[in-house]
Amino acid sequence: MKILLVHPNYPDSFWSFKHALRFISKKAALPPLGLITVSAMLPSTWEKKLIDMNVAPLNAKDIQWADYVFISAMVIQRDSVQKIIDECIRLGVKIVAGGPMFTQDFANYPMIDHQILNEAEVTLPLFLKDLAEGRAQKIYRTSEFPDITATPAPDFQLLSQKNYAFMNIQVSRGCPFSCEFCEITSLFGHKVRMKSTMQILNELDKLFDLHWRGNVFIVDDNFIGNKKVIKQELLPAMKIWMQKHKHPFVFNTEASIDLADDKELLQLMAETGFNSVFIGIETPEEKSLHECNKVQNKNRDLIESIKIIQAAGLQVSGGFIVGFDSDSPSVFQRQIDFIQQSGIVSAMVGLLNAPKNTKLYDRLESENRLTVETTGNNTDYSMNFVPRMDQQELMTGYKKIIRDIYTTKPYYNRIRNLLRTYKPQNSNPMKFDIIALMAFVKSIIIIGVINRGRADYWKFMIWTFFKKPSLFVDAVSFSIYGYHFRTVYGLKSNRFRRN
Numbered sequence: 001m002k003i004l005l006v007h008p009n010y011p012d013s014f015w016s017f018k019h020a021l022r023f024i025s026k027k028a029a030l031p032p033l034g035l036i037t038v039s040a041m042l043p044s045t046w047e048k049k050l051i052d053m054n055v056a057p058l059n060a061k062d063i064q065w066a067d068y069v070f071i072s073a074m075v076i077q078r079d080s081v082q083k084i085i086d087e088c089i090r091l092g093v094k095i096v097a098g099g100p101m102f103t104q105d106f107a108n109y110p111m112i113d114h115q116i117l118n119e120a121e122v123t124l125p126l127f128l129k130d131l132a133e134g135r136a137q138k139i140y141r142t143s144e145f146p147d148i149t150a151t152p153a154p155d156f157q158l159l160s161q162k163n164y165a166f167m168n169i170q171v172s173r174g175c176p177f178s179c180e181f182c183e184i185t186s187l188f189g190h191k192v193r194m195k196s197t198m199q200i201l202n203e204l205d206k207l208f209d210l211h212w213r214g215n216v217f218i219v220d221d222n223f224i225g226n227k228k229v230i231k232q233e234l235l236p237a238m239k240i241w242m243q244k245h246k247h248p249f250v251f252n253t254e255a256s257i258d259l260a261d262d263k264e265l266l267q268l269m270a271e272t273g274f275n276s277v278f279i280g281i282e283t284p285e286e287k288s289l290h291e292c293n294k295v296q297n298k299n300r301d302l303i304e305s306i307k308i309i310q311a312a313g314l315q316v317s318g319g320f321i322v323g324f325d326s327d328s329p330s331v332f333q334r335q336i337d338f339i340q341q342s343g344i345v346s347a348m349v350g351l352l353n354a355p356k357n358t359k360l361y362d363r364l365e366s367e368n369r370l371t372v373e374t375t376g377n378n379t380d381y382s383m384n385f386v387p388r389m390d391q392q393e394l395m396t397g398y399k400k401i402i403r404d405i406y407t408t409k410p411y412y413n414r415i416r417n418l419l420r421t422y423k424p425q426n427s428n429p430m431k432f433d434i435i436a437l438m439a440f441v442k443s444i445i446i447i448g449v450i451n452r453g454r455a456d457y458w459k460f461m462i463w464t465f466f467k468k469p470s471l472f473v474d475a476v477s478f479s480i481y482g483y484h485f486r487t488v489y490g491l492k493s494n495r496f497r498r499n
Contacts, residue, residue, distance in 0.1 A: 032072065048158065
C-alpha cells in the first residue's frame with residue numbers, strides 16, 4: 001500500500017502564530033501529532049508520505065501516487081478538509097478520515113470512503129483487518145477508551161523538522177473535570193489514561209536522536225490530571241533524562257489552575273525544564289464559573305494562583321471566555337482588569353461557542369438557541385447560538401477587551417508586570433542564539449520602525465535592557481507575540497474604531 005497522510009491547513013487564528021513564525025523563519029507552530037501516530041500504527045511494509053499543508057502545498061501528483069489518502073482534522077480545519085476531499089474525489093483516490101472533527105461530525109461526510117472514528121488504537125486495527133480481507137466498512141466507531149500504554153511512538157522521521165517551531169508529544173488522554181463547554185471528556189473520557197514513563201522517555205530519545213533541540217509541547221489537555229504518577233514517576237524520570245542529555249528541550253503544556261496548590265509539583269516541573277503552561281481561566285465571575293461547571297476555578301483567588309505559578313518559574317498563558325448566560329455588562333472591564341493584573345501575556349479571549357457533543361450544546365439545543373455550526377476559531381468574532389446578553393452589546397464589549405489588552409501600551413505594561421517578578425528556574429533558559437538575533441533584527445524593522453506603536457516597543461525594549469537584561473530574549477518573543485495577536489484580532493482594521 002501507498003499511503004498519503006494529509007494534514008489540512010489551519011486558518012489564521014490565535015494559536016496559528018502565523019504572523020509570529022515569520023520572525024523565526026518557521027512555517028508552522030506544531031506538527032500533526034495525530035497523523036504521525038496513526039502512521040506508526042500502519043503496517044511497516046506500507047509506503048508512507050506526509051503532506052502538512054501548513055508547510056507545503058498538496059499537489060495532484062501527491063494524491064495520484066497514493067492508494068489511500070488519510071486525513072485527520074479538527075473543526076477549525078473544515079474548509080481545508082473540504083478542498084482535500086473534492087480533489088481526491090476528482091482524482092478518484094479513496095479517502096480514510098479520522099480525528100476529532102470527523103468523530104464529532106461524521107454524518108456530514110458520506111462521500112468519504114472509510115471513517116475511522118474515536119481513538120485509533122481501537123478502530124484502526126478493525127479497519128486494517130477488514131481491508132486485508134477485502135470487506136472494509138464505511139464507518140468504524142467505538143465507545144471504548146483504550147489503554148494507551150501500547151500506543152507506538154509517533155513517526156517523527158516523517159516530519160521536516162526545520163519547518164516547525166515546536167515538536168510535540170502526548171503523555172495522557174482524558175480529564176477529570178467536566179466543564180460544560182468542553183468536548184474533551186466526550187472524546188477521551190473522564191478517566192486519565194497515561195502512557196508509561198518508558199514510553200515517554202523513548203519518545204524523547206527519538207526526538208533527541210533526530211537532532212531536535214528546543215521547544216517540546218506536551219499536548220495533554222490537563223498534564224496534571226493524574227498528579228500522583230506525574231510527581232512520583234514521570235517527572236523524576238524526565239528530570240534525570242534531561243540532566244543526562246544536557247537539557248536539550250524546553251517543555252510547555254496545559255494544566256488546570258489547581259497546579260498552584262502543589263508547590264512541590266511546581267518546583268519539579270521547573271527543575272525538569274518546563275517554562276510555561278496554558279490554563280483555562282475563563283472568567284473572574286463566580287456566577288459564570290458555576291454556570292459552566294468550572295469547579296476547579298471556583299472559590300479561589302485566581303490572580304494569587306497565577307502569581308504562585310509564575311513565581312515558580314513558569315509563564316502562564318490563559319484562555320478567557322465572554323458570553324455566558326450569567327455575564328453582565330460589567331464582565332468586560334473585569335476581564336480587562338484581571339488580565340492586566342495577572343501578567344498573562346498570551347491571553348486568548350474568545351466568545352463562548354457550543355461544540356457538538358458537549359453539555360452546553362445539548363442545553364442550548366433543548367432551548368432552541370443554536371444557530372450555526374461552530375467554526376472552532378476563537379478569533380473570528382463568531383458565535384453559534386443566541387446569547388442572553390444583547391448581541392451588539394456583547395460584541396462591543398468583547399472588542400473593547402481585545403483593544404484594551406492588545407494595543408501596544410497596555411500590552412507592554414502587562415509584560416512588565418510579569419517580568420518584574422518572573423524568575424525562570426529551568427536549566428535551559430532562552431538564549432540569544434542566531435535565531436533569536438534574527439528575530440530581534442526583524443522585530444526592530446517590522447515592529448520598531450514600520451508599525452504603529454513603535455514608541456511603546458522601544459520604551460519596553462530599553463526598559464528590559466536596563467531593568468531585566470537576563471530576560472531580553474523573552475521580551476523579544478513577547479513583542480513578536482503581540483504583533484501576531486494584534487494582527488489576528490484585526491486591531492489595525494476599521495472594526496475596532498471606537499464608534
